[in-house]
Amino acid sequence: MSDKKIVVLTDSSAYIPLDASEGLNIEVIPLWLIWGDESFRDGVDIFPSSFYKRLEKSNALPTSSQPSDKEFELLFQEISMRTDAIVNVLVSSKISGTIASAQAAIPMIPDVRIGIVDSLSSSMGLGFAVLAAARAAAAGKSFEDVVKAAEVMREKVHLIFVVDTLEYLHRGGRISGGKRILGTVLNIKPILHFEEGEIRPLSQARTKKKALDLMLDIAEERLDGKKMAEAAIVEINTPEEAEAVELQVRSRFGTSRVYRTEVSPVVGTHVGPGAVGLAFYAE
Numbered sequence: 001m002s003d004k005k006i007v008v009l010t011d012s013s014a015y016i017p018l019d020a021s022e023g024l025n026i027e028v029i030p031l032w033l034i035w036g037d038e039s040f041r042d043g044v045d046i047f048p049s050s051f052y053k054r055l056e057k058s059n060a061l062p063t064s065s066q067p068s069d070k071e072f073e074l075l076f077q078e079i080s081m082r083t084d085a086i087v088n089v090l091v092s093s094k095i096s097g098t099i100a101s102a103q104a105a106i107p108m109i110p111d112v113r114i115g116i117v118d119s120l121s122s123s124m125g126l127g128f129a130v131l132a133a134a135r136a137a138a139a140g141k142s143f144e145d146v147v148k149a150a151e152v153m154r155e156k157v158h159l160i161f162v163v164d165t166l167e168y169l170h171r172g173g174r175i176s177g178g179k180r181i182l183g184t185v186l187n188i189k190p191i192l193h194f195e196e197g198e199i200r201p202l203s204q205a206r207t208k209k210k211a212l213d214l215m216l217d218i219a220e221e222r223l224d225g226k227k228m229a230e231a232a233i234v235e236i237n238t239p240e241e242a243e244a245v246e247l248q249v250r251s252r253f254g255t256s257r258v259y260r261t262e263v264s265p266v267v268g269t270h271v272g273p274g275a276v277g278l279a280f281y282a283e
Helices: 048-057 069-080 098-108 123-138 143-156 167-171 208-223 239-253 265-271
Strands: 006-011 026-029 032-035 038-041 063-065 085-090 113-118 158-162 189-195 198-205 228-235 258-262 276-282
Touching: 006 069, 006 123, 006 143, 026 069, 032 265, 048 265, 063 265, 069 085, 069 098, 085 098, 085 123, 085 143, 098 113, 113 143, 123 143, 123 158, 123 228, 123 258, 123 276, 143 276, 158 208, 189 208, 198 208, 208 239, 208 276, 228 239, 239 258, 239 276
Parallel strands: 006 026, 006 085, 085 113, 228 258
Antiparallel strands: 032 038, 032 063, 158 189, 158 276, 189 198, 228 276
8 A cells, every 4th residue: 555545543632743743644633622611622723832821820620522423424534535544543542532432433434444543642652653653654554554553652652751740630530540649748749651541650759850850760761771762752831841851861862863742732631731751662
């Protein structure tokens, strides 16, 4: 198959930076951000800069919702006019109903081959799986090989992040085992990761700097002597800290492919301002 025969579809929680996705055949379906009586398409009607300005002044936290099966059906129909197959690489089914909506829409599009890969992650943990699939498609790989590329990356990629508070994750019910550290120590900075598709506590530190340093130590342990192939620094309204982490990643791990990106408003709703994360995988 040529690179025009397979389209890779992901959702807006991936928020892949343009310098990583340039030239690749990736489509994005937006999640929904619901704020009082208003609804916004993630990354279409609302963006990080405006989202965090509004969040600072708002007394109520927004909520989020997955795309409906009808939205998937309409997008599948549109994409099917220019492709032979669609490979969906989507946010973890453990924290979102996005995959369930996609699965419900597939029978409505019988003439196009459609596959689904559960990334078991989000943000650039999802993003690297999407990129792996899209790169395989661009190389002319088969449908099975494109799916396999995403599945292999899913097993390789790590997403570790430091949050200022567990309040947002706790309110949204997006953290497993969070009560274990919630409120146990004043002003601790939790370090979290994705494990089996869920957000779980990994460690903690008393200051943000120590937590970020520990995040990098954990990354080195997980590399287990191997070279870091690619990395992405993700941040929520804290560019200075993200820049410092990027410089450390480049110097400590010697990888030249280090991307910088924010997280989408929907992800920011659940994680909260001030978070910094590192997604990476070994060669």
